[in-house]
Amino acid sequence: MSEHLPTNIVPLSSITRFDVSKPRVSGCSAKSNGKATSCGSSAGPEDLPEEIWAKVQDHPCYSEDAHHYFARMHVAVAPACNIQCHYCNRKYDCSNESRPGVVSEKLSAEEAARKVMAVAAEVPQLSVVGVAGPGDALANAPKTFRTFELIHEALPHIKLCLSTNGLALPDHVETIAAMGIDHVTITINMVDPEIGAEIYPWIFFRHKRWEGLDAARILHERQMEGLEALTAKGILVKVNSVLIPGINDEHLIEVNKAVRARGAFLHNVMPLISDPAFGTHFGLTGQRGPTPAELRKVQDSLGGDAKLMRHCRQCRADAVGMLGEDRGAEFTLEKLTEAKPYDPKKREMYLSVVERERADRQKAKEMASAPEKIAETPLLVAIATKGGGRINQHFGHATEFQIFEVTSAGAKFISHRRTDKYCVGGTDDGDAMTTTLAALEGVAAVLCAKIGDKPKQRLAEAGIIASDDYAFDYIEASAITWYAGHKGAAAASASA
Template identity: 80%
Template sequence: MPDAVWQKIQDHPCYSEDAHHYFARMHIAVAPACNIQCNYCHRKFDCANESRPGVVSEKLEPEEALRKVLAVAAEVPQLSVVGIAGPGDALANAEKTFATFALIHEALPHLKLCLSTNGLMLSDHVDRIAAIGIDHVTITINMVDPEIGARIYPWIFYRHQRWEGIEAARILHQRQMAGLEALTARGILVKVNSVLIPGVNDEHLTAVNQAVRARGAFLHNVMPLISDPSHGTYYGLNGQRGPTPAELRKVQDQLGADAKLMRHCRQCRADAVGLLGEDRGAEFTRDKLGEAKPFDPAQREMYLAVVERERADRQNAKEAAQVAHKIEEAPVLVAVATKGGGRINLHFGHANEFQIYEVGPDGARFVGHRRTDKYCVGGHSEPDAMATSIAALEGVAAVFCAKIGERPRQRLKEAGVEAVDAYAFDYIEASAITWFAGRSQSGTVAATA
């Protein structure tokens, strides 16, 4: 990777899988309006219990957003990126969006600025995006065929007119491609998000990938459709299912043979704060900001030094494990309970997601994550949550955690999943490689393949 590109992504948790172990993002909800309707979207305000795009608890004005960013930066040294991702569309609220970015850039110039958009109005604002120093833009592109697009987007509002059906999808497609080309021509990194909708665009995403790569997209993120009926979306209310983990991975693997894919996306709320996989937004609501302490650059510099050492140590441990263990067995999937830092550092019962790694002859590599419910709540185990965890671990050979009780260990064993807590607080990849080598030598792999 060119050094100039690495400098842009090394501490961006969305653009670098490595960075997401160490750095935090913050979404600020200053963009409530939207100019298209997606069948998978239903924006909700004042909602604290749903973790998905389009959901916020507070809508902010630019000055309020700056106050919140300053408070978070003072408390969260991991913060490296501030993004505007809604709850509507950032460029359907262009004046608020750019005013907010200008305030943040002036106050905290070290933070990366990141913008997410559906792309409809992107071409009109590329010059402003470049001028203000936004060097990461995400575009949601779900189709390049308007006939498929008409099944995803009931309407768009463009040039003071409402468009519907295939014509709406055609306009959106043309505008998305033009905006993507204009951004990449200026050297701005573009991540394309695509929602995988079984039976609608699942087979079509190969064409989407080819189109966006041809126009210079840096990263392609294929996300599963969220279609719980309780969310009130058109798809959810009309029985459109989301993909299974196996279906999602199949599409990702098909595209990943010759493309950069993002597999660690958490489909964050529009007001999310913290590391990917966690949300500290409730700690920074208006009523809790008070007299926030000032941002201390020295604290951040200390954290960056720690990250640099951790990254080097983690890579060295991974390489040493690969050298020490030459394995010829077929790869398996393992799950990891972690709270960041690239380490196995979370109690099984406290995990609300598992990071999934493939471990085999070529080492260990991150391939995705799966959500679950916490098994332990307030010191008590929740039997239903254990069933959810077992379902989330389908196809996984082992789950690595810092600690696990005997009851869930036995439940996992009955489900064919090995609970591993012998590598507590060690690095993930090195531990997975070492475990797999021992499993291979003992003949367990061959017996369960």
């Protein structure tokens, strides 16, 4: 065990040491001043009860605002799984795939705690540690809870989070609540076992393997039971759903209704990853994933009051860092002996910077405005950013763009789109531009910290405006200002 970890670890049987005396408030069923509150990932302190905002304000997965400032970490302590999904193929000792179920090294609970301490010492943005596989957190319940126990003892300010398919969830709700785990993600892809049978070939439940409709029916019932039990205790639940064209794309409306009715805090509809190279059943049988337009259509179809997460990156089971980046290779087991001791002052300084940045960003957004009485046509604007809520990345270095829908009323984050780096080793890569242009389909403008003449011309030829005039400025304010200038110029040209 690391010298930085406490030696007086309390055994799992004593988990009641956590403070559970305060009543918990369920997410979407919460009310403020007698009115139902908005609790989507874009919600802020003005939208949520104080106790709910306290839970999500620094959680990059539960708050779109927080993902600009805070990092997450997944520890790979849960290798076993109790179901088989047609979209999953777990891989170990794998560093070149960025998707769920993939890890470079499996950890014991003690190794995971040491690794968390090392990351916390180097990454002051770290606010959340979760167990998301590479199997199922609750199919490996003793290791998962032991890991959380060690982390809580060492770093009590870190939020604890787990992801599960829900099959074993009802058996562990009391332990989850007692340990103070405020955030649980359940992957729910269906509420109709007929559809479930097309996604899950088998489950392992009560010492028996179940297949077909029986398997899907049991899984569905257990997922609903677990979701209801968690929200009854005030635990925030995010539901992940994998969008599989032709199988559950239309059905996700029913999934959304079911999970909202049971108090889910957020619903995250994710695109199927089905590259044949990943070796999944769907990938090998030709099942395609959705296009960005298809994904957005399904998200928008869930209704204006649906509480959606749109900034998910479908992270690896050993991801480290801000969403959209992975620093896991910096913190392998062999490098932990070089780790620096954790210094809480470093984090305190970072939190004070974030507080100022959040206030300044909000003020800049409120001050930005578009001209009145202009044609109200929403436009999509792509942002190259490394985080912090600013336009601070070179176009050629971007591996993803954040997409905002902009009108005179404001700028709203709607998605991110992955791409390949345009600049590779100091050269312009034509193939990468082809990938980038595909990712930017439907986008009117790209705002970045810097862009060369050649890619700027390529974008112009595709009808996309590229600008580095807003380098290092806040995203929303810059997008609104660009929109105002663009629409104002168009209106002036039309009246000339």
